[in-house]
Amino acid sequence: MIEAEDLRKSYGDLHAVNGISLRIERGEAFGLLGPNGAGKTTTLHMLAGAIRPDSGSVSIDGERDPTRSEVRNAIGIAPQDLAIYEELTAEENLRFFAKLYGLAGSRLGDRVAWGLEFAGLTDRRKDHAGKFSGGMKRRLNLACALVHEPRVLFCDEPTVGVDPQSRAHIFDRIEEVKRAGCTLVYTTHYMEEAQRLCDRVAIVDRGKVLADDSVDALIREYGGQSVVEAEFTKVPDDATSLPGEFDDTTLRIQTSEPFAALARLGDRGAEIAQLRVERPDLERVFLHLTGRRLRD
Amino acid sequence: MHAITTLARKDLTLLFRDKFALFWIFAFPLMYALFFGALFAGDDDGARSQIAIVVVDEAGTDESAALAERLAGHESLRVLTDENGDSLDDAKTLVRKGDCAAYVRIPPGFGGSPFRMFGGGDPNATPIEVGIDPSRATERGFLQGILMQTMFRGIADAILDKEKMTSEVDRAIGEIDNAEGLDAVQSAVLKTFLSSLRSFVGEVELETLEAGGPGQAFGDGQVSFVDVTRASGATPANSFEITFPSAIVWGLMGVAVSLAITLVRERTHGTLLRLRVAPISRAQLLAGKALGCFAMCMIVIAFLMVFATLALGVRIANLPLAVLAASAIGVCFTGLMMTVSVMGKSEPAVAGAAWGVMMPFAMVGGGMIPLIAMPPWLASVSNVSPFKWGILAMEGAVWRGFDLVDMLLPCGILVAIGAVFFGVGVAVFRRIDG
Numbered sequence: 175m176i177e178a179e180d181l182r183k184s185y186g187d188l189h190a191v192n193g194i195s196l197r198i199e200r201g202e203a204f205g206l207l208g209p210n211g212a213g214k215t216t217t218l219h220m221l222a223g224a225i226r227p228d229s230g231s232v233s234i235d236g237e238r239d240p241t242r243s244e245v246r247n248a249i250g251i252a253p254q255d256l257a258i259y260e261e262l263t264a265e266e267n268l269r270f271f272a273k274l275y276g277l278a279g280s281r282l283g284d285r286v287a288w289g290l291e292f293a294g295l296t297d298r299r300k301d302h303a304g305k306f307s308g309g310m311k312r313r314l315n316l317a318c319a320l321v322h323e324p325r326v327l328f329c330d331e332p333t334v335g336v337d338p339q340s341r342a343h344i345f346d347r348i349e350e351v352k353r354a355g356c357t358l359v360y361t362t363h364y365m366e367e368a369q370r371l372c373d374r375v376a377i378v379d380r381g382k383v384l385a386d387d388s389v390d391a392l393i394r395e396y397g398g399q400s401v402v403e404a405e406f407t408k409v410p411d412d413a414t415s416l417p418g419e420f421d422d423t424t425l426r427i428q429t430s431e432p433f434a435a436l437a438r439l440g441d442r443g444a445e446i447a448q449l450r451v452e453r454p455d456l457e458r459v460f461l462h463l464t465g466r467r468l469r470d
Numbered sequence: 471m472h473a474i475t476t477l478a479r480k481d482l483t484l485l486f487r488d489k490f491a492l493f494w495i496f497a498f499p500l501m502y503a504l505f506f507g508a509l510f511a512g513d514d515d516g517a518r519s520q521i522a523i524v525v526v527d528e529a530g531t532d533e534s535a536a537l538a539e540r541l542a543g544h545e546s547l548r549v550l551t552d553e554n555g556d557s558l559d560d561a562k563t564l565v566r567k568g569d570c571a572a573y574v575r576i577p578p579g580f581g582g583s584p585f586r587m588f589g590g591g592d593p594n595a596t597p598i599e600v601g602i603d604p605s606r607a608t609e610r611g612f613l614q615g616i617l618m619q620t621m622f623r624g625i626a627d628a629i630l631d632k633e634k635m636t637s638e639v640d641r642a643i644g645e646i647d648n649a650e651g652l653d654a655v656q657s658a659v660l661k662t663f664l665s666s667l668r669s670f671v672g673e674v675e676l677e678t679l680e681a682g683g684p685g686q687a688f689g690d691g692q693v694s695f696v697d698v699t700r701a702s703g704a705t706p707a708n709s710f711e712i713t714f715p716s717a718i719v720w721g722l723m724g725v726a727v728s729l730a731i732t733l734v735r736e737r738t739h740g741t742l743l744r745l746r747v748a749p750i751s752r753a754q755l756l757a758g759k760a761l762g763c764f765a766m767c768m769i770v771i772a773f774l775m776v777f778a779t780l781a782l783g784v785r786i787a788n789l790p791l792a793v794l795a796a797s798a799i800g801v802c803f804t805g806l807m808m809t810v811s812v813m814g815k816s817e818p819a820v821a822g823a824a825w826g827v828m829m830p831f832a833m834v835g836g837g838m839i840p841l842i843a844m845p846p847w848l849a850s851v852s853n854v855s856p857f858k859w860g861i862l863a864m865e866g867a868v869w870r871g872f873d874l875v876d877m878l879l880p881c882g883i884l885v886a887i888g889a890v891f892f893g894v895g896v897a898v899f900r901r902i903d904g
Contacts, residue, residue, distance in 0.1 A: 224746045225903075243749035251747045255740030259480070261487040273476045274748045302487075318744070 175200050176221060176326065176357065181230035182381075183216050190216040191227070192381030198374075200235075200325075203358040205372035207365070207456070209464050213381040214361040215254060215330055221359060222251050222328045234326065247275060250324030252316045254331040254361075260304030264295045264314055267303055268321050275322035285321050292347055293317040309340025316344060326357045333364065345371070365457040375456065377463045384463045389456055396462045397454025400432040408445035416442070473750045477758025478765055485728055485766060494724035495770055500777065503710060503717035507782070510709035520548040521609050521616075522570035524561045529580035533624065537576060540620045547616060562601060571606040572613055575599040632671055639668045710782040714774060715864035716837060718796075719857050721770040722803040723832065727824040729763045730811035734820045752903070756808070756896055763807045767800035788867050791877050795863035798881035798888075802856045805888030808895025812902060831855045859883045 176198040183191040191213045198204040206214045219225045221232055223240025231238060237245050251257075258267050268289040272282055290296040293313035298306070303314060316332055329348065333341045345367060352358055352371065362368055368375055369389050376386040385392055405424045410416065417435070418427030429435045432451050439446070485491055525538045542549040550570050561573035577596035600617065602610050629635055643664050646657055736742035745755055775792070778784035786792050806827070813823035832838055834848060835857025844852065852858045863880035866872030 219743070222747050224743050241751075246747060246749035249747055251744060253740040253743050255738075255743075257740035257744040259484060259741060261484050262480070266483070270476065270480050271744065271748070274473055274745070274750060276472075276749070 175235060176359070177233045178217075178221060179231050181217060181220050181227045181232070183213075183220060183225065183227050189381050191220065193230075194378070194381065194383050195230075196221075196376060196383070196386070198357060198359060200357055201355050202374060203352050203360060203372045205368040205375040206359065206361045206378055207363075207368055207375055207460055208361075208378035212378045212464075214378055216381075217378065218251075218328050218330050218359060218361055222249055224251070247322065248325045249328065250319035250322065250326070251328040252319040252330065252332050254334065256311045256315050258303050258311060258314050258318060261302060263300050263302055264290060264293070264306075265299040267314060267318055271318045272321045277322060285323070289317040289321040292320065294343060307337075307340075309336040309343075312336050312340060313344060313347075316347065320351065324356065326359070327351060329358065329360045329362075331362055332360075333362070333367065365455065365460060369456045377460060379464045385459075392459045393454050393456065396459040397456075398458060398462070399428045399430045400454060401450075401452040402427045402429060402432045402435050403450040403452070404436075404439060404444070404446050405448040406444055407447040408443070410439070410442040410444045412442070473748075473754050474758045474761055477745075477750075477755065478762035481729065481732060481759065481762030482766060482769075484732060485725075485762075488728065491724065491728035495721050495728065495766070496773060498724065499717035499721035499770070499774060502720055503713040503774070503778070506716075507708070507710040507713040510712065520546055521572070521613060522548045522550055523613070524550045524564050524570050524573045526558050526561045526573055526575045528558070528578050529576045530578075531580060534576040534580045536627075537580075537620060537624060540623055541574065541616075544616055544620065546612070565601055565603050568603065570603075571609050572600055572602040574617065575601070635671045636668060639664050639671065643668075708783060710778055711784050711869045712865070714778045714782075714784055715861045715868060718771050718774050718864055719799070719835075719837060719860045720832070721774060722767050722799060722860070723828045723837075725763060725766045725770055726803045726807040726810060727821065727828065729759070729766065730807045730813075730824050731817050731820050733759055733807075733811035734814065735817055738816060746903070752900065756899065759811075760804050760808065760892070763804040764800045767803055768796060771796040771799070784868065786868050787871060791872060791874065792864070792867035794874075794877060794881055795860075795867045798863060798884040799856075799860045802860065802884040802888035802891075805891035805893075805895070806856065808899070809891040810895075812895050812898040831857050834858075836861055856884060856887050859887075 176196070178194060178196040181191050181194045182189070194213070194217055196204075196217075206217060208214045216225070220227045220230075221240075223232070223246065232240055234240060234245050234248065239245065240249075259270070262270065265286060268286045269282065272285050272289075277285055287296075290299050293310070293316070295306075295310060295314060295317075298310070303311060306314065312332065312335075316329070319327060319329075327348075332348065333344050336344070348358070348360075349371065358371070360368065360372060372389060374386070374388050375392060377384045377392070385396065387395070402418075403424065403426050409423060414420070416425055416427075416439075417429075418425055420426075425439075427435050432453070436449070436451075485495075523541070525541055527534045527538050538549075541547055550564065558573070558575055561575070564570050565573055576598055579596065580598065598617065598621075600613065602613065628638075643661055646652065646660050646664070649657070733742075736745065746752075750758075775784070775786065779786065810824045810827055811820060813827070814820040832855075834844075834852045835855025836852060837857045859880040862870075863877060863884060866877055866880065870876075
């Protein structure tokens, strides 16, 4: 279990993290979502023990000092930057990081082979990482985080900037890791990833947690109603009495029960050419909580 | 220790795969040593550099030919032969083009009598003319001294020739007798002196003076030049023994700069974050970096010295002291690497800062300008440069004949500089890393 209590971190006048408290259960997949500069990465680094908070505390499985080697052996991190050595081969990268965690002998060989297979790079094991595509580097970046079999994996935007194939590969592999019981702390800009993977999500902005709950609960709380948009080939006679906004041939209804609304339209004799149902999702929750103002 | 060696081996692997860094670490120092070694070597092994001159003999006398011959035989001169003739214009062209430092023109009328002090010779004779390249001001005085020495040698030869000397004194006495307007007292004094000289020449066995050679008779042979070192015979066997210690320091500068850049690259590429989360302490992380740098320094020194020994005949006078010097230099440059690595937040910034720090050290420390060519104030400034102490320590072990006590000063200073810079680097690194 990971517990963070009132974490704070400033860089000069900038309060990057301003009192974040979290509790992540063992084996849970926990998402940290937020706009650019919200404090996600700083929080992740403090949770992983890479940087020291100005105040507040972090404990992992009850251990309050994340710099202890027992704690560090339990942690793996896949940073947003590609934290691999481009002049080393895929195999050398995995071997180097595995050796830092004390792996040796046959276990070292087994784990390096596992890492190459995990990243889909067994055939390219002798190639320098600098020659790899962005997707291959991302996969290797993740494999290096997992080569020592950590109990907790911190992933900072692990699928950013890769093609759909690599993204699917990485995502499938992370789901495997989750199924194996590894605790996941995951930051991403891809809401569908968080929605699919995470048991619980914290929306962070300006260094504070705005909301922290399961995805469904957040959607219920902040997602609003579904939107049903229907374009008619035959407009019902009493079109003006229809619920929602009607514009010549198109009706837009906001409702918490979209299928019931559709059934009522059919009862009124409406003939529908196109239909679109937009259910509330995490992206809407995100925008609702953090606003639509650009954060560049 | 396992983690430290793993980190160090990784850094060495990365460095050996960086072709640009390898150039500065191995190729450039080798080129430096070979180029300047060849430059200082001259035409024959171990010879000092000679001043190239051309002699234009317009007199065509025995004396002018003898003077030209003496100049050609001087150890510090290399007299060029002008294939297009010996005209003054040709000689001037050679000097203008930089093919030689100066020309020496022996004008018509030179010779006849070496005893002009006795009133002989042509009073209107043109003096010997030396035309010198203005950019070779250093050699001007040196060349003047050589010419005076050579001409005096000619006078000495003539004085020791009894027959010629007697004839010249008789001629001078005759000229005094025939001189018009010469004061009687002056005439008497000069004739008394010349008569005594004639008696001296006639009665003294000049062969006695000649036994030690003309030079001995007139004293200039009493001066000899020796290379000063502690051990007898411990002079540089060749110029590469002088250039390789400097080259080593240049190579280690390349190591320090390259590894400083790899440390900041770790930060910008995110691998430092991964290392920080690994079960290694910050002390182990920095120790791994330091070990990698130190090991690379040793590899560079070993490579350059083995090459110099096997290929160029460089002798290492004292191998254990050479190892001591190498270790001290390695410690020093490891410390420098640590400080340089925290002087910027990006690779270009650190690279710029690294050269900004190292180049002044090289300039004042004898890496570019020989220490002996520096004015006193700059020579004093050079004491702050690890280049100076590194070169001195290496030279001490290679050819200066230092003993352990002599080595303590340069090696102690190198280790102290290394420790200070390493401490500064670690302190700043800890502050940056939170």
